Amino acid sequence: MGLLDLSRQLMRRCDDLGAISEERGQLTRTFASPAMRRANKLVGSWMRAAGLQVREDAAFNLLGRWESKKRGAKTFLLGSHLDTVRNAGKYDGPLGVLTAIAAVQLLRERRVELPFHVEVVGFSDEEGVRYHTTYLGSRALAGTLTAADLAHVAEKQIVKARRPRGEFFGYAEVHIEQGPVLEEKNLPVGVVTAVAGQSRLQVEFQGAAGHAGTVPMKQRRDALAGAAEFILAVEAIAADGAGTVATVGKLSVAHGASNVIPGHALLTLDVRDQRDSQRLAVVRALRAKAKAICKQRGLELSWKPVQQAAAVPCDKILTQIFSNCVAQRGLEVLKLPSGAGHDAVVLAAICPVAMLFVRCKKGISHNPAESVKPADVRVAVEVLADFILRLAKNCSGAL
């Protein structure tokens, strides 16, 4: 089967896999659900057809292995996740797994021999829908689950999925971009530089509730007006940060009524950047701004960090190999950060990682309207197959 047929087959497989759901009329496939078991069975059959040895590990990760004949060879891991959010699209996750299978199939048909083993993985939980604990599948494999994580999970045996340290010498993941940058630049694929770090905070403005008709404007301590001023400052300050993104996604006004001056407003703040120092500088600047707003308006501020994650840089050498593969197709090499988290973040704890983004329509994801072009998928398969070949050339002496 040539590249064209392989990528057509891949598109059909995305459709078939997209029909396997635990909810009627929409795509939802969560960790360890019957739908996921059916999905693993189907994808496992495709792995077998590509010549891979298939098994499911203790964390329901699906694994397909291509053994090298070379003695003492290490393993390179390719893949993404097979679980979905509720009412999902067909490509977030599965595209990466199926692209890896197609690339392996292409190389095996060309009778390529590699100096390392290749394992294709379909992780069982990236989205964290079932237990609100993201990356269960990849963290089980990487051996980075904590007792606190396991406290929420019924399937305690998932820790047995842990693989020995040093077994993998790298991980590469193909994923839809989930953003509009590639579409705007009219490019099929892009090379990921890092997964952005993230600060999540809860910010509260405390003022004084009062009668909307009787308290003069100058004597008000309107918490919502303060929050509104802050929200616009978030937008403006992040825009100055060249690459920083900041979002107030939730705002709640206590005892909201049309004839009451808001006495309390609570909002969430999400700040991301691939440079940790820049992200932290923006958070500091926003805090100073919130304090200034509160001082001027007679409000009290509560500033609570909820969650913080450092940026995860992609490996320079693997990323360069991806860039060379893209350039060889005569395409502009666009390097971009990922604003969303991926399994690669987890794998980065145990081996070098790299990611390739595929353009998706209007940047839409986590939505049934997710869409990719067959021609872009063809480029992704070709680039990934080429990546494996170049990797083999790079390290045939070293391994």
Ligand SMILES: [Zn+2]
């Ligand atoms: Zn994903």
